[in-house]
Amino acid sequence: MEEARSARRVRRQAWRPWALLGGVVALSGAGGVLAVNSLSALEARNAQLEQEANESEARVAELQALRVSMERRLRVLEQQQQGAGSLPVDPRKAREQNAQMMRRETARLNLTAALKDELTRGDAWLDTLGTEALRLELSERLLFEPGQSGLTPRGTEVLGRAGSVLAAVEEHAVEVAAHTDERPQSSEGEAGETSWELSTARAAAVVRALHEGPGKLAPERLSATGHASFRPVVPSDSPVNRLRNRRVTLMLRPLPEAPAVPSPALAPVPAPQAGKKTAQR
Template identity: 80%
Template sequence: MEEARSPRRARRRAWRPWALLGGMVVLSGGGGVLAASSISALEARNAQLEQEANESEARVAELQALRVSMERRLRVLEQQQQGATSLPGDLRKARELGTQMVRRETARLNLTAKLKEELTRGDAWLDAIGTEALRLELSERLLFEPGQSNLTPRGTEVLARAGAVLAAVEGHTVEVAAHTDELPVPAEAETEGTSWELSTARAATVVRALHEGPARLAQERLSATGHASFRPVVPSDSPVNRLRNRRVTLMLRPLPEAVPAPATPPSPPAAAPALQASKKTAQR
């Protein structure tokens, strides 16, 4: 029995070297596969890094071009600013004119809303005088009885509405001018003097109403003028036209610029005592 086991041991010993050799071959093959996959991964990573480097270089070039463009734009803006600051008075004046136009346009829209009924019926007229002023005209029958200078209740109410809008326009005056027509006043009518006196009295009445009424316009912003019949807007050849000419005009204008007072020339300085003494010595 011992002899039967000996041949089997001998055969196992004979196969052992070959098994070891096969294992080594298998291991070496697996290592090659792993090595090949590692090399492929490294090559892929290297390609990715090269691509990222190229993209970074392109981005850097783009940023440099953007920086150059921004520097150029900044220089242009600085030059423009230097040119603008060389004319501060003109720029300030242009800005103020624009502000005044906006204020008058706002007043025009507000007056259109406040006096919608009167404008529609033809008892009021509203228009802009170029870019310099805003003109509101109110018919005589809207404010006064014929030949009278006292406001009617309706006239007082209309001026309250219009005055509230005009008072809100900063930096502007309100010039009030009253007009009549050329027809002589009938002797039996109770009038207040001549057409000159009537128109002047009506202008003063409107100014007083704007100052003392709800609007509370400052006196320095108001002026009153009577023109009698000498500034008609249409020929006075019909009752309708004569009614159109009998009106009160409220002109909204910017405040005139203040004129600086002339500078007082300085008085010559008194001579110093030492200088006076030297002059006396020279005379001797």
């Protein structure tokens, strides 16, 4: 009997290390799962913090750009007021001009974000013309094949992004002007096409894309002009400069005020004439 109990004790002692080892393995597995979950949570949190930091940096950059732009607008307004001297200023007109400048400034910031890649690569240029207009220039290679007037799929997509921003600017028109160089490359079936014809056709194609694109710009807000090679921005003395001159300009300006329609003048009523007295005999 004693020998049986001793045998069972020995067997229990023999299994004890294995039981302990199993417990250690189980704890290690659970710890590994917890560690993996913790690591995944830390990575997700880190990614979230990086995204928030990038968004904060973008917002700070946007606010700085807005501050610089408003300072520039303020200097221009001060110069205008100094030049005006003692001329009376219409408060209503001044408020309207300030509101228009704010709309164009908002459009400039939105275009900068919408065309970030194109602006960085040097395929687009964006600037302001004093307090009167906002100018966006797009390179030929961004919109057209050499010598052709039909928009490329990429050009249609870029104009869709730009048109959505421009369409949101109330009380403003978009003037489209296309420019070529002095040596247009005629496409097949268009032999003899001049720079005038090519630039005019391109301007019309851009206007059509802005009207039919996501922005749905109203026709009365659009105009198209072809300038051929006669308004270069740099001398056309090298392939690089000629490429720079082949461009399309979108000018955002306030809509012209509608002329006041004079009220029809009332025709003067003739005075009654005194009747002639006839003597009757």
